[in-house]
Amino acid sequence: MRFTINGGAVSLDVVGTRRLLDVLREDLHLTGTKEGCGEGECGACSVLIDGEVVDSCLVAVGQVEGRNVITVEGLAQANGALSRLQQAFIERGAAQCGICTPGMLLAAHVLLQRANRPTADDIREGLAGNLCRCTGYTKIIEAVLSCTT
Amino acid sequence: MHDVTYLRPTNLKDAVQLYRTTPGCRPLAGGTDLMVMLHAGTVRPEPRAVLDLWSIPELKVVRRSQGMLEIGAAESYTGIIRSRDAQEHVPALVAAARTIGAAQIQNRGTLGGNLANASPAGDTLPVLLAYDAVVVTDRRAIPIDQFFTGYRKTALQADELIVAVRFPLGRQVAFRKVGTRAAQAISKVVMAVSRSPARVAIGSVAEVPLRARGAEVALERGDIAGAIAAVAADIRPIDDVRSTAVYRRAVTQNIFRDLIG
Numbered sequence: 001m002r003f004t005i006n007g008g009a010v011s012l013d014v015v016g017t018r019r020l021l022d023v024l025r026e027d028l029h030l031t032g033t034k035e036g037c038g039e040g041e042c043g044a045c046s047v048l049i050d051g052e053v054v055d056s057c058l059v060a061v062g063q064v065e066g067r068n069v070i071t072v073e074g075l076a077q078a079n080g081a082l083s084r085l086q087q088a089f090i091e092r093g094a095a096q097c098g099i100c101t102p103g104m105l106l107a108a109h110v111l112l113q114r115a116n117r118p119t120a121d122d123i124r125e126g127l128a129g130n131l132c133r134c135t136g137y138t139k140i141i142e143a144v145l146s147c148t149t
Numbered sequence: 150m151h152d153v154t155y156l157r158p159t160n161l162k163d164a165v166q167l168y169r170t171t172p173g174c175r176p177l178a179g180g181t182d183l184m185v186m187l188h189a190g191t192v193r194p195e196p197r198a199v200l201d202l203w204s205i206p207e208l209k210v211v212r213r214s215q216g217m218l219e220i221g222a223a224e225s226y227t228g229i230i231r232s233r234d235a236q237e238h239v240p241a242l243v244a245a246a247r248t249i250g251a252a253q254i255q256n257r258g259t260l261g262g263n264l265a266n267a268s269p270a271g272d273t274l275p276v277l278l279a280y281d282a283v284v285v286t287d288r289r290a291i292p293i294d295q296f297f298t299g300y301r302k303t304a305l306q307a308d309e310l311i312v313a314v315r316f317p318l319g320r321q322v323a324f325r326k327v328g329t330r331a332a333q334a335i336s337k338v339v340m341a342v343s344r345s346p347a348r349v350a351i352g353s354v355a356e357v358p359l360r361a362r363g364a365e366v367a368l369e370r371g372d373i374a375g376a377i378a379a380v381a382a383d384i385r386p387i388d389d390v391r392s393t394a395v396y397r398r399a400v401t402q403n404i405f406r407d408l409i410g
Contacts, residue, residue: 016155017199019188039185041333043253052227055253057188058180062155063203107252128332129251 003064005030006074016062021045023061024071032072032102036131043130046103047071053107053129072102075109085109085147094143096134103130108144117148153187154198161207161312164200165287169308173197176310178208178223179257181250182266208261208312211235217315219285222261230255241322241341245276251332261311267301267357270336272326274358277314278350279322279341285313297357322348323408327400329391337392338400342408344368349376349405354384354397364405373409380405 002011005028014023021038024030024047036044038057045056048070075083085108088094095101104127111118111126118126123144124137132140156171158164168174175196177183180203186192187199202208208223211232218238220229226246229235235243249258249272263271264284277293284291287310296304305311322343328334339352347368349361363379386397 015153016157016201017153017187019184038188040181040250040254043251046253052256053252054256058184058253058257060155060177060180060184060199060201062157062201063180065157065204110252125332126252129253131333 001062001065003066004068006070012061014061016060018061019057020047020059020061020064020069021056024056024069030071030073034099034102036099041131042100043103043107044099046106046130048106048110051110051113053110055129070106072105075105083109085112085144088143088146089140092139092143092146094135094139100130100132100134104132104140108140108147111144112147118144120145153196155201156198157201158205161205161287164202164205165310168200168287168310171198171200174200176200176202176261176265178202178259178262179225181254181258182262202261202310210313213318214315217283217317219313219315220260221313222264222311223259226255226258227252229260238318239276239280239316239322241279241324242273242276242316244324245273245326245339245341248272248326248328248331254333260314264296264311264314265303265305267297267303269300269355269357269359270339270353271358272336272339272352275339275341275350275352276322276324278358278360279343279348280316280320281346281348283315284311285315286311290315294360300356321345325404325408327404335391338397338404340401340404340408342405344409349380349383351380351384351401353391354386354401356385359384368409376409377402377406 024033034044036042040055040058046053047056049067107127107130123141156167173196177199202223208221210221211234229246230243263273282293284296322341324341326339327337336353341350347365349364352358361380361383363383364376367375367379381398386394388394
């Protein structure tokens, strides 16, 4: 099967029912995507498929045939420079243990791509599928808000 | 699960044919229920094949048809939320879709999946009951009030695929969900109510998504107090990890009062 990952084409010989999460981590060695609950509750394994945020633990890898997948590794620029959003997470203390961070970044990235500038409430709703047990969310909301202007 | 055959038909005709001819085959759409169970090895009977319906165009259509609104079985909740037709004709369904999980789940969850899973807590199912929706399969149309036959049991035959759900136009339905928090919560009580015709549909208060028939009879005569009293007798709530029977009964009456007030 073939799909695009972070802008590059990949061709894999894998069983279609394997979780996208496992193929990303084990076959493609993209370990930025984390497994939290494995049940679609926590959002730690969030990735983008054709620009929409999904839990990669709930996606059968066969379902991304021909599609465009972005993981947290795809947010930085090609030279390794962090995106504005990633930099804001660092500067505003929006990451502590780091397990939720890749998923938070991707869900927030989708919000920031939208035409309308997200408000704090929009951000809370947009990140509601990403659980964080460290920060209390305030720093995360602030970091995303700082990228809306 | 890795010895499960993965089938990915590209059109509905092939999907129907494969489902009829492949033994031990389970349909897969957005995976929000099935992928968890597949990974945990808890699907019974153990599947030998998975039939991926996610990318079949005919199952993703939202359109007006025969004086009804038809929503494809594999259209995502996000697709429903964004659909102008859905917003105009079935706003209570849009409201329900917005309460399901969060963005990640709304991008993958489907009406076909909610129906086939047939959880008594399925958030769209009372809405479908209140609209008198029709479940369209590869071979027939099943009125929604005949669809749920027992705990997680449906009227579907073993090789029957859900294709779409049809909604009548012009019905006013109110929706309310009570959960622990706004997002990522499974309902303690979920309700959809139509005043005319009287439909009182409730989830998480019985082994199936339920029509409260006593409350409907009272509501049809305009007996509000009688309907509120009757709804408590119509439901069969239990104590479980999410709530208690006593709480569910009280909340059912309270939100029913709000919705018809």
